[in-house]
Amino acid sequence: MLVNVKGLVKRYDKLVALDYLDLQVEEGEIFGLLGPNGSGKTTAINCILSLIRYDKGSIEIFGKPMKPNAYDIKRNIGIIMQNVAVFEELTVYENIYYFCSLYIKDKIEVKRLTREAIEFVSMEDYADFYPKKLSGGLLRRLNIACGIAHKPKLIILDEPTVAVDPQSRNKILEGIKKLNAEGATIIYTSHYMEEVEQICSKIAIIDKGRVIAQGTKEELKAMISLGEKITMELYELPEKNINELKEFPGIYSVEYHENLLEIKSAKGRNNLIHILDYMAKNNIIFGKVYTELPTLNDVFLEITGKELRD
Amino acid sequence: MSLGLYFMRVKCLLRNMEGIFWCYIFPIILSTCLYLGVSKLGAVEEFETIKIAYVVGEAQTELSKEAGTAVSQEQAELSHEVGTAVGHNELLSVMKAAKLSEDKYMFDITLCSSKEAVDLLEKGDIEAYIIGGDRPELFIKENGLNETIVKSFVDSYMQKQITIKNILVSNPEALNNGLIDDLIGQTDFVDISDKHKKPDNIIIYFYAILAYTCIFASNWGLEEVINIEADQSMRGARISASPVSKMRLFACNMLASYTCHIISVILLFLYMKFVLNVKFGDELAYLIAICLAGSLTGLLMGASIGFWIKKKPAIKEAIIIAFSLGCSFLSGMMAVEIKYYVTEKFPLLAYINPVNLITDAMYSLYYFDGHNRYFINLMLLMLMAAVFTVASYFGIRRRNHDSI
Ligand SMILES: Nc1ncnc2c1ncn2[C@@H]1O[C@H](COP(=O)(O)OP(=O)(O)O)[C@@H](O)[C@H]1O
Ligand SMILES: [Mg+2]
Numbered sequence: 001m002l003v004n005v006k007g008l009v010k011r012y013d014k015l016v017a018l019d020y021l022d023l024q025v026e027e028g029e030i031f032g033l034l035g036p037n038g039s040g041k042t043t044a045i046n047c048i049l050s051l052i053r054y055d056k057g058s059i060e061i062f063g064k065p066m067k068p069n070a071y072d073i074k075r076n077i078g079i080i081m082q083n084v085a086v087f088e089e090l091t092v093y094e095n096i097y098y099f100c101s102l103y104i105k106d107k108i109e110v111k112r113l114t115r116e117a118i119e120f121v122s123m124e125d126y127a128d129f130y131p132k133k134l135s136g137g138l139l140r141r142l143n144i145a146c147g148i149a150h151k152p153k154l155i156i157l158d159e160p161t162v163a164v165d166p167q168s169r170n171k172i173l174e175g176i177k178k179l180n181a182e183g184a185t186i187i188y189t190s191h192y193m194e195e196v197e198q199i200c201s202k203i204a205i206i207d208k209g210r211v212i213a214q215g216t217k218e219e220l221k222a223m224i225s226l227g228e229k230i231t232m233e234l235y236e237l238p239e240k241n242i243n244e245l246k247e248f249p250g251i252y253s254v255e256y257h258e259n260l261l262e263i264k265s266a267k268g269r270n271n272l273i274h275i276l277d278y279m280a281k282n283n284i285i286f287g288k289v290y291t292e293l294p295t296l297n298d299v300f301l302e303i304t305g306k307e308l309r310d
Numbered sequence: 311m312s313l314g315l316y317f318m319r320v321k322c323l324l325r326n327m328e329g330i331f332w333c334y335i336f337p338i339i340l341s342t343c344l345y346l347g348v349s350k351l352g353a354v355e356e357f358e359t360i361k362i363a364y365v366v367g368e369a370q371t372e373l374s375k376e377a378g379t380a381v382s383q384e385q386a387e388l389s390h391e392v393g394t395a396v397g398h399n400e401l402l403s404v405m406k407a408a409k410l411s412e413d414k415y416m417f418d419i420t421l422c423s424s425k426e427a428v429d430l431l432e433k434g435d436i437e438a439y440i441i442g443g444d445r446p447e448l449f450i451k452e453n454g455l456n457e458t459i460v461k462s463f464v465d466s467y468m469q470k471q472i473t474i475k476n477i478l479v480s481n482p483e484a485l486n487n488g489l490i491d492d493l494i495g496q497t498d499f500v501d502i503s504d505k506h507k508k509p510d511n512i513i514i515y516f517y518a519i520l521a522y523t524c525i526f527a528s529n530w531g532l533e534e535v536i537n538i539e540a541d542q543s544m545r546g547a548r549i550s551a552s553p554v555s556k557m558r559l560f561a562c563n564m565l566a567s568y569t570c571h572i573i574s575v576i577l578l579f580l581y582m583k584f585v586l587n588v589k590f591g592d593e594l595a596y597l598i599a600i601c602l603a604g605s606l607t608g609l610l611m612g613a614s615i616g617f618w619i620k621k622k623p624a625i626k627e628a629i630i631i632a633f634s635l636g637c638s639f640l641s642g643m644m645a646v647e648i649k650y651y652v653t654e655k656f657p658l659l660a661y662i663n664p665v666n667l668i669t670d671a672m673y674s675l676y677y678f679d680g681h682n683r684y685f686i687n688l689m690l691l692m693l694m695a696a697v698f699t700v701a702s703y704f705g706i707r708r709r710n711h712d713s714i
Binding site: 052069071077086088090105147 | 321322323325540541544545549550552553559711713714
């Protein structure tokens with residue numbers, strides 16, 4: 001186990017930011033920490049990195065207890081904070097060089113790694129730019145380059161795609177996958193379920209400082225009763241029919257408003273066929289029909305009773 | 311700590327426009343303004359000959375009118391008769407002889423009757439008139455600098471006159487030994503009261519600018535803390551998560567800050583000395599030494615405040631600015647009188663005010679021959695630096711934070 005967090009508690013006065021949080025990250029994973037704003041993701045990362053004091057719990061990284069002066073552990077970690085952390089007075093190249101030289105002594109090696117990092121985030125054309133001349137997306141990429149230049153074994157990214165244009169976002173996500181393919185273990189926090197679904201091999205959903213579900217995305221979706229969501233465009237649907245639909249086996253929720261019929265069914269086969277059959281028999285005319293498999297949002301919704309994004 | 315990190319930090323600091331402006335440019339502007347202001351001020355305050363009227367004692371009007379024209383400078387410079395020396399017309403002679411400078415008389419005296427004198431004063435043609443006699447009387451219309459000068463002159467004369475009389479009563483021989491020369495030959499009256507004092511006050515302002523620049527290093531010290539503490543900045547978080555000893559990195563960065571800062575102080579000093587031609591005296595090495603000590607104290611003071619005051623960076627910055635301005639104010643940057651007042655009434659405050667220690671050390675170099683007072687100030691400054699070093703040391707040892 002690469003990272004082992006047990007029973008982590010962090011309070012800010014009365015507010016409990018982390019409530020006996022447990023996380024286990026295996027080597028080679030892209031571990032997603034998914035939770036809404038204020039759920040404690042950043043606090044958890046800060047504790048894991050020993051940047052802040054915590055009230056209770058234990059944190060082990062690479063099998064050793066993490067402490068502020070555990071330099072041998074820190075040497076193998078790369079961090080990308082949720083806010084850009086670079087020097088305004090240094091160019092792109094110098095920033096990466098500076099942070100890399102905090103990890104590696106050999107100058108020639110630092111230079112080589114700096115070049116590689118610039119290449120990795122495709123910022124060759126911007127090497128001599130000062131941060132204030134960079135767009136938001138480029139700034140994020142610089143932020144990432146500063147965190148990964150020293151080729152860490154464990155990379156922690158805290159919402160690296162907030163306020164980033166879609167193109168840069170895809171580049172970032174591709175980059176993370178590539179780093180993982182090259183052997184780095186990744187902890188990735190986000191409140192975007194799409195991103196987490198797209199890249200993470202294991203996901204922990206957290207809410208109010210507590211892990212409420214953990215597993216692969218398939219495992220997470222299997223945990224909930226929802227199997228399929230069917231949506232139909234309908235201009236008219238009498239109450240009687242709604243009630244009859246509710247009686248169908250496997251269907252546990254039927255809602256109709258604003259000309260949309262939304263049916264949630266449990267896992268099972270042929271749900272859609274049964275419904276279409278019923279519509280035909282009752283001469284109900286309908287427009288578009290589409291079905292969706294559950295998302296992590298549905299998982300979150302079912303466990304917490306609220307949407308992931310507020 | 312590697313030299314590379316040191317030079318990178320120096321590069322950072324020298325590219326920080328704000329820091330450079332306040333430390334490198336602003337004091338130069340300030341001292342230039344002071345220089346220009348002073349040369350203009352000097353021109354205005356250059357003393358002009360004062361127009362007065364002298365009314366010789368009524369009974370001797372005719373005689374004295376004659377005498378008035380006959381009174382010569384030689385007569386005033388050295389009177390040969392005791393009677394004349396202490397007589398009531400002697401004041402007139404002395405006033406006639408008094409000079410502001412080599413070729414400028416202090417008073418332009420009209421001899422007239424008291425009626426005419428009243429008229430002249432009324433019209434504003436003269437600033438004062440004096441009715442001579444055993445006890446000369448001075449009449450003025452307004453209270454101004456010139457009136458004050460005339461009054462002091464007459465008062466001083468009267469004082470001396472009494473002294474002479476007393477001396478002559480007890481020791482008649484004194485007259486032959488140049489007594490009058492000593493006492494009445496006071497043509498440098500204005501020189502004593504003014505010329506010496508003026509440059510003193512001005513050099514104090516240059517000292518104050520130097521001292522303020524030194525103490526401004528506190529901002530740089532604070533920046534170093536913000537830069538390295540995880541709860542102060544994102545860069546600080548990144549640095550705190552890296553495998554470097556924060557203590558050593560901090561020392562390295564402080565050294566870089568110190569380097570850049572003392573360069574600014576030395577440049578300012580050279581600018582004052584060679585461009586503005588400020589007369590700092592001969593002990594330049596001592597002057598620079600106190601600047602180096604002051605800059606170090608400022609830097610460490612800023613760091614200590616940064617470590618120990620639990621506030622947002624912006625608030626800490628405001629505190630530092632208020633604090634250094636306050637110290638400068640109390641040390642007489644705006645008005646020298648405040649410095650004297652504080653030193654007299656609240657000596658402790660003067661001793662713990664780093665800006666005051668710096669200016670006082672510079673001041674003592676200028677005014678005193680020995681170096682005792684200078685070294686007392688230097689030692690106190692170094693003591694403060696030591697205290698702040700300890701405070702910073704324990705500040706950085708607290709390692710991780712309650713919150714970010
Ligand atoms: N420095 C702090 N002081 C007080 N409360 C804080 C502080 N930092 C975070 N919090 C609170 O802790 C909770 C978790 O915050 P955070 O870890 O930043 O959430 P996330 O990163 O998931 O958005 C929030 O309720 C937030 O308001
Ligand atoms: Mg966060």
